[in-house]
Structure formats: structure tokens, C-alpha cells
Amino acid sequence: MSNKRRLWQIFGPVLCAIILLLVVFLLPWDRTFSKEDIFQAANSQTVTVFKGVKMKQEAFDDHYVPFYGSSELSRLDPLHPSVIAQKYHRNYHPFLLGGPGSQSLVHFIGMQGTSKELKNKKAVVIISPQWFTKQGQNPQAFELYYSPLETIMFLLSAKNNKADRYAAMRIASMPTMKSGVIKNSLKKVAKGQKLSKFDRVWLKGRLRMLENEDKFFSAFQLRDRIQKINKRAKLLPDKYSIKGLTAVANQQAERHTSSNRFGIDNNFFRSRLPRKELWKLRGSQRKFDYVKSPEYSDFELMLHQFAKQHTNVLFIIPPVNAKWAKYTGLSQMMYQKSVAKIKYQLASQGFENIADLSKDGNRQYFMQDTIHLGWNGWVAVDKAVKPFMAEPNGRYSYAISNYFYSKKWQDQTKVKQVDFADKANLKDK
């Protein structure tokens, strides 16, 4: 056999494999997910779903409503929004987005793929003051939730305006973003420069590959919580009433918080707060400050995105467990200040659907553990969600202000209390 022929025999299959791979990744494949997959994905809170696009798009087209939040979303007790929506056959399904450590910046990226689907529709945001730390978006969590797919979508549609420049600057500053075309493009957008032709071609190619990956693989490894939801739903009264729900909440919570004086879920208390840990935490949060934070500007990015989509948004501001806050020394005054600042930022730009639960941290069985809503807290959430969802969809317009990207706003400690009764005055700043 000639050497040439042998070389072909050795490397020919390799070439075929490479060509096949390129074809598979670069062809514009299409698929739809089954209803079961979407339902699972909506309740799975996996990062793959969070970072993907196709599943979210299909879901939002089909009366799923995004619930943007963080770790409280995984407190899947019988009063959780997903369980209630399932039990009472509501006309919406919550699509849970977020988990431990997800903050405004990753949510902003995560919204890039669904701006069309959410146009003139609804969304719920559980906005925790705990996001508003001195550091803002936690870099390790960013690494986990960072979606290259949606970052490229952002880049390809970025305009030279304050919001996009600011977003690009923030994303580029994360340690996850090492060198490469994406980082360089972000830097260009941040500086207000145009992307080069090469950048765009490269990004589009990469986008195609990532989209295909998303289509092929995002239905794998969904966390199946459907059974759990159905099991919890059985505990709820057949006829919806706040009184009935509260009774279930009290009864469940009493059973699950018997081990400690904080009203913290027994499992959580046992596994996360053993004696040594508990000791360390005593008085440990005295210096926590949620009033000065770059998060306020990242949060503005989310608002900017909602405004662009004309989405009707319900904001829920959760409290902290008051007994726990007392133990750790977390200042309620500081907490209320940060809540006021968030509310000002919302209301002054026209976001008026706010369920402020921040003062309810001392109500019995309101929190499932230290800072996460549970039982009666979820009932309170439903009190806001139910009428909100009953409103018809419509095109909502907002008065977005670039002031909220400024350092001055991030560090602002004195904020006017917003008077929600005086609607005429709200948008006037």
C-alpha cells in the first residue's frame, strides 16, 4: 500500500469527523421541547436552563411567567407559587429563574434571549436587599450563571447608549471574562466603539454553535420536581381561600420549625447552623450595609431591559427573619433604608407594582429560615401575585433615567420616602 493511501486511511476519518462536527454545530437546527420538559425546566432551577434560551422562549410563548429571584425560589413548601399555581389551575405557570448567588447582573444577561417573548407581557421579580452588598454581583456566582450565549446576543444587539455601555463594562469586569473575542467586544461596546466585521462574524458563528448546544442538550439533567410539587399540592385545601392557605401554612410551619427558637426550618437549622456555626454568626452582621452598592446600577440594567420590552413587572421585596436579624445584629434601620432606596428607584421610573413585605419579618411562620420566604410569606406573595396575574397584558411604558448608573446614586444614603398615594408626583424627579 502506498504511503499516501495509508495517510488518507489514517487521517481521512479524522477529517470526516471534524467536518461532521462543524456541520452539526453550524447548521441551523430547530426543535421544540415537549410540554413535560418545559414544565420540568420551569421548576428545576438548574443553571443550564438559566443560561439557555430556547426553553425559556418556548415557555414564555406559552403562558409561563418568569419569576426572577434567587435562593428563596427553591423553598418549595406547599405555599410556594409553583405549587399554588398548579393546585388552583391558574392561567399562568411560574418559570423559576435564579438560585443561590444570582443577582441583577446575571439576570440582566439571562433576559437577553427572551426580549421578544416578554414583550408586553408580565414578569415577577423577587428583589432581595441581600443582593445590594458592597461588592455587588458575587464573582463566583457570576462564573456559575454566566451565559456566553446570551452575552453574545447582548453584544450583537448592543447600541451605543448608557445602559449598554454600562452593562458591557460590568460584564467585562468579572474575573470569569478572560481574554478572547467576547471580552474584547465587551470592552469595545463599553467604550462606545463599533464591533469590527471579524468580531461580528466570529460572534455569529459562536452564537450558532451555542444555540445548537442549547437546543441539543438543555433538556438533559433537568431536576425533576414535578412529583414534589404534586405531593405538596395535595396538602392544600381544594377551595382557594387565604384563610385556608394560612391554616395549612401554620400547621406545616409548626411541624417544621420545632427545633429552634428562631422559627427556622429544622433541616436547615440542623445542617447549616450547627452549634459552632451558630456561635460564629452571633452579632456577625452588625456592620452589613445594603445601602451603598454597585448593585443598584446593575438592578437598573434589569429595569432598562423591562422598559425596553414594555413588560409589566411585579416586584416583591422580602424581609429577613426578625429573630434571626436580632441574633446576627443585622440593622433593621439599614435594611429599611435600602428598601426605601430600591422603592425610590422603582417608583420614580414608573414601576409601581411593588409588594413590600420587608416589615413582615417578625410575623409568625413568614420565613422558612434566615432570609428566605416560606409558608405565610408565600401566602403574602400570592396575595400580590394573584391580582397582578388577573390584570390583562398590555404595553407598559417607563421613564428610565441614566442617573441610576451613576456612582452618586450607588453611594446615595439619603432617599426620599416614596408616597405611593401621590401617583401624579411619582414620575417627576
Next chain:
Amino acid sequence: MNFNFINMQPYSNPQYFIYLLLALVPIIVGLYYGKRLKTYEAIFSLLFLFLIFDGDHWQEGVNLILYLVYEFIITFAYLRYRTKKGSPNKSWIFNLAVILAILPLTAVKILIQMPKGTVPFVVGFLGISYITFKNVQVIMETRDGVIKEIDPGTYARFLLFFPTISSGPIDRYRRFKQDFDKAPSREQYLDDLQMAVRYLFQGFLYKFILGWFFGTYLLPKISIAGLATGNAVGGLKLSWWVVAYMYVYTMYLFFDFAGYSLFAVAISYFMGIHTPMNFNKPFISKNIKDFWNRWHMTLSFWFRDYIYMRFTFFAMKKKLIKNRIRLSQVSYLLLFLIMGFWHGLTWYYIVYGLYHATAIIINDYWLRFKRKHKDKIPSNRFTQWFAIFLTFQVVCLGMLIFSGYLSQLWFGWK
């Protein structure tokens, strides 16, 4: 400008292979035309070494350089001592050289067990074990007089041979030098290329598909379920999940490590170096001894040649143990204990060593018994399959100990 170092750990992701294969093209073309481009090879190796040890890993890089200087001093000092005319060839000098050579590795093994925060510097570097194995082997063969000269350049390349630096396979200096000093014939090199491509793709299948499936997909689920069930039942916290964990972990370990080894061998073959294979269908072993001739072969052969054999000869010469059977048992115990300690100073690695020593000693008893009663013990297809089945169970149980999962189950740490 904010310059972020690109850091690439060997064979960690598909992109790595693209860069690697592109960089290999000149070497492949050179070898095809009968030329070994040693200078290019050196630059290429240094570059990929740099990519392992730059950025966040720079302290490891410094450790590697210090280590190399240290080991070079020992090896060449000992070589000089052994090759000078009328060398007295004292045992204590040889012992000293070996002890000094394994001193850094020993220190690393102890230091990494220290509680977090008590050691103020970065300990060791990726692949320190495997470089030490290579180095000790050279000192031992120098003592035997099989190695009479060492070319410093070739030696450095041998120790730092980049495809195998992180986790072997462990090559031998004389074998490496033979390959390295010549370019293979075209016929031979085409065979090499054919094997290289095959091993590379087999490696992809093993590590990125099967290893991923068992290790990343299945194992965490089983682990969580096992821990939850274990805590519920109490006592020894055993459940069927632990059995599942045992098999799945064994599969994961094999496909992950065999996949890696295939990569290392494949890249070596592209470079015209016949790095020895590490695995040879270990799960069809008919007994434990057979298993160790098929599993992580370069490591077990190293232990066989440089610990088991050395100790056996030493003990025979000094008449420490007269009974030959007893002697081989003690040697096995020593071998596997050292292997256990080498894996790490944790109870489950040491128990793993003892477990395999016991298994191989029992196996020896059985083999002797079988030989004596040949006429009474049947040997047919069924018994052969049974032997394979039983060996597999013993091996998997060993892997369960090795995995540290029991430690996590019982004591909450790994």
C-alpha cells in the same frame, strides 16, 4: 493593559486538543520525512509546560523549577560517584541518594494533609509523583550499572516529557532515550500515527463520553441518594446506593484515567515516542495478580521492579526471612502499604493498600492450593468466568474503599 494569562491544564477540554494538534503538525511532518526536530520539540514542550504553570498556577511552576534543580544535583552527583574508577558503591550512599530523591514528594504528601491555612505557601506541583518515580528509577539503575551515562538535555526532556507530565504513564529512561535519539522509519512512523489517531479517539470516547456519563452524570446523584438514605437508616449507613456507587465509581475511575492515559500515549506516538500503555482490559482479569498486570500497569510495574523485587533480593541476601512464601507475603504487604501511603495519608488509602495486599496473599494461597490439588479442582469455562466475576467484585470493593465515599458516609469528610 490588563493581561489575563491563558492557562491550560493538559487534556482538560476539546479546545486543548485543537491547539495541541496544530502545534504538533511540524513535528509530525518532520518525523514523516525522517527528521526529528529537537529544537522545535523543545520550544513546543516548554510552551505547553508554561501554559500549565502560568497564571494562577505560577507558584507551582516555581516549585517545579526548584525541584528539578534539586533532583539534578542528586542524580548527577550519584552518577559521578558510581561512574568514577573503582567506585566503592556503598549501600548507604545509594540509600541516601534515594531518600533525598523522594524527600520532596514525602514532604508534599505530609504538607497537603495539614489543616487549611497552616502552610503559608503553595505545596508541590502537578505531576510531582510521576517525575519522582522516573527519577528514582534512574538512580536505581545507575546503582545497578545499567545506566552509565546520562545526557542532561535528554534527561530533562525525559523528566519533563510533556504529554505524560501530569499523571504518567511512567516511562523508563533507557527506553525513552532509544526512541528519542532516532527518527523512526516511515513505515514504522505510519504505524505510530495509526495507533496515535486510534488511541486519541478511544480516549475521547473513554474520558469525555463514558467517564463523563459515569462520573459527572451518574455519580453525584448516587452519592446524594446514598448519603440521604444512609443518614436515614443510621448504624453503618449502608444501603444499595453504596453498592451502586461502588460500581459506578469503578467505571468512572477506569474510563477517566484510561482515557487520560490514552491521550498521553497518543500524543507520545505523534511525537514518535512509544510511551508504554497503562491499561490492558483490567476487568477481564482472572485474579488479583492478573489485575495488577493490567491496571495502571506502568505504576504497578514500577512498584514491582523497584520495591517488590528490590526488597525481596535485599531480604534474601541478608537472610531476613528464610521462608520464601513468607518473604513474598511481606514484600506484597510492603509494596501495597507504600502504594497506599503514596496515594495520600488518609485512612482509606492505607486500608486500600492493606486490602489489596491481603487479596493478593490469599490469591497466592489459593494458587498454591490449586496446584497441589490439580486433579480434584475442575477447570472449565464456567470456573474461568466465575474467576473473572469474583475478581471484578473484589476490585470494585477495593475501589469503593479508595473512593473515600465510606469516609464521607461515616465521618462526613473525604
